[in-house]
Amino acid sequence: MDPVTLTKLAANVGAGLCIGFGAIGAAIGEGYTAAQANIAVSRNPRISGDLFKNMLVGQAVAESASIFALVIAILLLFVDTPGMGQIKAAALFGAGVSMGFGAIGSGLGSGFPGGQACLGIARQPAVGSRLTTNMLIGSAVSQTPAIFSMVVALMLMFMDFSIQPLQPTWAALIGAGLSTGLAAIGSGYGGGLAAGASCESIARQPKSAGQVTTTMLVGQAVAQTPSIFGLLVSFILMFKSFPAATNWSAPMALLSAGICMGFGGIGPGIGNGMTAEGAVRWVARNIEHAGDLMRIMLVGQAVAQSTAIYAMVVSLVLIFVI
Amino acid sequence: MENLGQVHQLVVSLFGFNLVFNLEAILMTWIVFGFLLFFGILTTRKRDFVPQKFQIVGEMIVGQFYQLTEDALDREGAEKYGPMICSLFLFMLLSNWLGIIPHLEEPTKDLNTPLALGLMGFVVAHYAGIKSKGFKAYSREYFQPMFFMMPLNVIGEMAKIVSISFRLFGNIMGGSIIILVVSHLTYSLLLPPLLNAFFGLFVGTIQAFVFTMLTVVYISVQIK
Amino acid sequence: MAIEGVDLVKAAAFLGAGISMGLGAIGPGVGEGMVAAKACEAIGKNSKEAGLLTRTMLVGQAVSESTGIYSLVVALLLLFVV
Numbered sequence: 001m002d003p004v005t006l007t008k009l010a011a012n013v014g015a016g017l018c019i020g021f022g023a024i025g026a027a028i029g030e031g032y033t034a035a036q037a038n039i040a041v042s043r044n045p046r047i048s049g050d051l052f053k054n055m056l057v058g059q060a061v062a063e064s065a066s067i068f069a070l071v072i073a074i075l076l077l078f079v080d081t082p083g084m085g086q087i088k089a090a091a092l093f094g095a096g097v098s099m100g101f102g103a104i105g106s107g108l109g110s111g112f113p114g115g116q117a118c119l120g121i122a123r124q125p126a127v128g129s130r131l132t133t134n135m136l137i138g139s140a141v142s143q144t145p146a147i148f149s150m151v152v153a154l155m156l157m158f159m160d161f162s163i164q165p166l167q168p169t170w171a172a173l174i175g176a177g178l179s180t181g182l183a184a185i186g187s188g189y190g191g192g193l194a195a196g197a198s199c200e201s202i203a204r205q206p207k208s209a210g211q212v213t214t215t216m217l218v219g220q221a222v223a224q225t226p227s228i229f230g231l232l233v234s235f236i237l238m239f240k241s242f243p244a245a246t247n248w249s250a251p252m253a254l255l256s257a258g259i260c261m262g263f264g265g266i267g268p269g270i271g272n273g274m275t276a277e278g279a280v281r282w283v284a285r286n287i288e289h290a291g292d293l294m295r296i297m298l299v300g301q302a303v304a305q306s307t308a309i310y311a312m313v314v315s316l317v318l319i320f321v322i
Numbered sequence: 323m324e325n326l327g328q329v330h331q332l333v334v335s336l337f338g339f340n341l342v343f344n345l346e347a348i349l350m351t352w353i354v355f356g357f358l359l360f361f362g363i364l365t366t367r368k369r370d371f372v373p374q375k376f377q378i379v380g381e382m383i384v385g386q387f388y389q390l391t392e393d394a395l396d397r398e399g400a401e402k403y404g405p406m407i408c409s410l411f412l413f414m415l416l417s418n419w420l421g422i423i424p425h426l427e428e429p430t431k432d433l434n435t436p437l438a439l440g441l442m443g444f445v446v447a448h449y450a451g452i453k454s455k456g457f458k459a460y461s462r463e464y465f466q467p468m469f470f471m472m473p474l475n476v477i478g479e480m481a482k483i484v485s486i487s488f489r490l491f492g493n494i495m496g497g498s499i500i501i502l503v504v505s506h507l508t509y510s511l512l513l514p515p516l517l518n519a520f521f522g523l524f525v526g527t528i529q530a531f532v533f534t535m536l537t538v539v540y541i542s543v544q545i546k
Numbered sequence: 547m548a549i550e551g552v553d554l555v556k557a558a559a560f561l562g563a564g565i566s567m568g569l570g571a572i573g574p575g576v577g578e579g580m581v582a583a584k585a586c587e588a589i590g591k592n593s594k595e596a597g598l599l600t601r602t603m604l605v606g607q608a609v610s611e612s613t614g615i616y617s618l619v620v621a622l623l624l625l626f627v628v
Binding site: 141144150151154155214218221224228229231290291294299302306313 | 390393394474477478481482484485488489492493495496497499500503524525528531532535536539542543
């Protein structure tokens, strides 16, 4: 199959996967927001105008991950990017996979703060603006893993890889896409859990707003660490030049490194998000011990991340030692 | 667009080793230093008990961060580490905001800057830990909760540096790449400045705050 | 023929190592996160027992880690021994 056909084929499949997977998360997240908004309106119909506005704003932020996926899909279909040869096919497919998977978690996660903010405003209309601000901050931070996936996708599309040998670099590029894309699922979802808990807690105890926001930001930042490891492995796979190989073991090792770090980031991301959710919820109820709670949250998150560290070690061994 | 990965470098041969200087990052860091010095001089020019304009801004920022440090580290900790934490935050904030000015780019876009800041925080935290607990108690911590967990604990500590630096680097460099690609593809006048405002100002502020908070928390975990 | 077989076997071993560690990291991550979340809640309710609760959490997390360590061992075996 000649390179041009192969490239077009890979670009089309990549675009399809990209928007196909990318549409899942945001839709479910926005649905959750709307469901909670309905419950909120039924509890407090008088402020339904504010609730409606808040729901739309929250849904718009949750949509952003899918919009990134749509942009990448359209770029894959219609824009002629530099580079040529069969290796470009691998790069474009990797880009589609990266953004496609990466948008799932962030979309799902950003639904939580929107929904909880609507419920919170129904419960406590006086803190409405504070809740909306917190919802926006929390959702924006939980979009970060999707942003990482988009960065990797853009780099895979616009960097010229044709000077690298085809075998094994094709596997490195697909692995780079998988690594960030899959690892972003867990971190996006986990970050969203923490943001949702913070909105709920501020509504229950408005005086604790500052501490709760701080704890939420720190918890989300640590929950994003698995996706950062995925980004690191992706960068290494994209920028390291591999010697040409004729056997199958070298490309499979690189593809496997990407799969390993990608899947390895899902679980710890979700787990860290659950920890942050618990800590944020209880910081609001027991604000004098906020320092202790943050410390136990960080210790617990650090231990829960250990499997992500194992996965990163195995990935790095696969890249550098094999 | 083609020079996405290119960086102007100055290679100096010294004693047989090649020292590589990334020119853009160094120059931009000096510009940030200049801004910080200028801001500092403006704030402390006439120190009155009833504060004037710039002094109010300065007192607000410094007060907030001393409060944050005091919450995590108690009074003596705040005295010792407050200045470092405050300067860390201001440096990172201005570095992340530098991209707004045309023709200037953020020094945190080069991996070396966040990595250096992360290493500095790591060294300060562990030095504080050793000084306050003594070397024996400090090294015993690595063997908790099971004896064979030692290599995993050490790797975990290294992973903290990687995560904190790469988070800042990924967010800032990612933002600048997205702005670059969008400006290349669209001819809109409105979209790139909006994106610049979001990624540069908003994300930059949050990431600087998160980095600082995590450094404070790492120090407090070691001291405890 | 024999040489090609060895190469395919190695390639499959590498792929298997990645899948093993990758999928194996999902479960312990979620489980240990749940443990830490409940520990935060418990300390929020009863902050005087922070030391005991921390120790319980760490032991519980270490035990939940075991399947993750099994996957790590199998991955390393696939990489270096097979």
